[in-house]
Structures are given as C-alpha cells and as structure tokens.
Amino acid sequence: DAGVIQSPRHEVTEMGQEVTLRCKPISGHNSLFWYRQTMMRGLELLIYFNNNVPIDDSGMPEDRFSAKMPNASFSTLKIQPSEPRDSAVYFCASSWWLAGGRETQYFGPGTRLLVL
Amino acid sequence: KQEVTQIPAALSVPEGENLVLNCSFTDSAIYNLQWFRQDPGKGLTSLLLIQSSQREQTSGRLNASLDKSSGRSTLYIAASQPGDSATYLCAVIIQGAQKLVFGQGTRLTINP
Numbered sequence A: 001d002a003g004v005i006q007s008p009r010h011e012v013t014e015m016g017q018e019v020t021l022r023c024k025p026i027s028g029h030n031s032l033f034w035y036r037q038t039m040m041r042g043l044e045l046l047i048y049f050n051n052n053v054p055i056d057d058s059g060m061p062e063d064r065f066s067a068k069m070p071n072a073s074f075s076t077l078k079i080q081p082s083e084p085r086d087s088a089v090y091f092c093a094s095s096w097w098l099a100g101g102r103e104t105q106y107f108g109p110g111t112r113l114l115v116l
Numbered sequence B: 001k002q003e004v005t006q007i008p009a010a011l012s013v014p015e016g017e018n019l020v021l022n023c024s025f026t027d028s029a030i031y032n033l034q035w036f037r038q039d040p041g042k043g044l045t046s047l048l049l050i051q052s053s054q055r056e057q058t059s060g061r062l063n064a065s066l067d068k069s070s071g072r073s074t075l076y077i078a079a080s081q082p083g084d085s086a087t088y089l090c091a092v093i094i095q096g097a098q099k100l101v102f103g104q105g106t107r108l109t110i111n112p
Helices: none
Strands: A005-007 A008-014 A020-026 A031-038 A042-050 A053-056 A065-071 A074-079 A088-097 A112-113 B003-006 B010-012 B021-027 B030-038 B044-051 B056-059 B062-067 B072-077 B086-094 B100-102 B107-112
Touching: A005 A074, A005 A088, A005 B030, A008 A020, A020 A088, A020 A112, A042 A065, A042 A074, A053 A065, A065 A088, A074 A088, A074 B010, B010 B021, B021 B030, B021 B086, B030 B062, B030 B072, B044 B056, B044 B062, B044 B072, B072 B086
Parallel strands: A008 A112, B010 B107
Antiparallel strands: A005 A020, A020 A074, A031 A042, A031 A088, A042 A053, A065 A074, A088 A112, B003 B021, B021 B072, B030 B044, B030 B086, B056 B062, B062 B072, B086 B100, B086 B107
C-alpha cells in the first residue's frame, strides 16, 4: 500500500491567494482527518470525515477554511483567501474506525504551506 | 476539555542509556492512548497504541504503559540508539469521538 498521499508537498503563495491541499487516504479506510501543525499550537485537528460525511469541523479556524470529501479516495482542504498566519504543516490521516477505538490513524507526509 | 502534556520538552542522552518519556492527560474517559514518532520534515509514525482497558504495550525496545486513573502514560526506550533521535508525541482519543488530542511532544536526541 502506498500509504496516505498528500499533494503538494510544499506550497508557497502570496497573501490573498487561494490554496488547495489534496489528500488520498489509504484504500479501504472509512475515516479521514485533517490536522495542522505549528510551533506555537502543536498538532490540532481541523476536521474529520466518516464515510465521506463531515462529522466534526469545530477545529476549522474560520470561514476561510473549507474541506470536502467527494468520494472515499479523495479529499481537499481549501483556504480562501490565505493569510500569513495560515503558514503551517497540514497533515492528512486516515483510519478504519471501529467502535472502541482499536485502530490507529495513518498520517501522510504533510504539506508545508508558506503564505507570504 | 482534554489536555495532554508531555515532559520534558527536550531530552539529550548518550547512546545506550534507557530512558522514559512522560505524558499526562486531564480526562480519563479515553478510548486509547497512542505514541507517535515524528522525524524532522516528515509525517507521524505510530509506535504503540494502548486500549483503555490495557495497562501496557511492547514493541521491540519500546514499552508504553497506561494508568488511566491517574491520567498518565510513559514510553520506555531501552538501550537507546542514535536512530531513535526524533520527536515523540503522545495522543489520546476521547470517548465518544475520533479526535486525537496531541501533546506538544518531547524532542529526543541520542548522542553517539
């Protein structure tokens, strides 16, 4: 298995531009998670999906952020318009969720975003 | 609100030593606790997962313990090697949710 695939790996953009991050989860997994990592705040969950349905988006910072999962093999995280404070590493993770929390989450390599 | 704390923030030890990393959490209503490893510029790799009903898990030179009642976990690394140098993150999944709540991590350096 190729693991969780994220693209792009690095993104440099200017303030005000739209940024789209992409994620392909591990085949067969039914849950997908978007995290953000910064030095100040560490790793934070932004949103997660079960069976392509958003379950909890309480971590999404503001309306500039949106996430979609049109099918079981693809998800996007969009920032529009981007701001310098959005600079961070964004991770996608997937898992096969069973009641009782027996399954771990598998993380992608991350997208390093720099907004100038 | 669940909070996860890791102590120390950084640790540097000579090769060959046994060491312990600490993790504490404020709400004992968890599904499981996981230890991850993160290398610079890379994603996270799961090392050990302890179910809430378990007390410990072992994998090779790694042993993780869980004391739910006191809200603590430790990661024991035996006979440390330079290749163990990385940031180690502790995370819990709270009951009723799938959210991983992470600590800030311990940056470990093993000196040859």
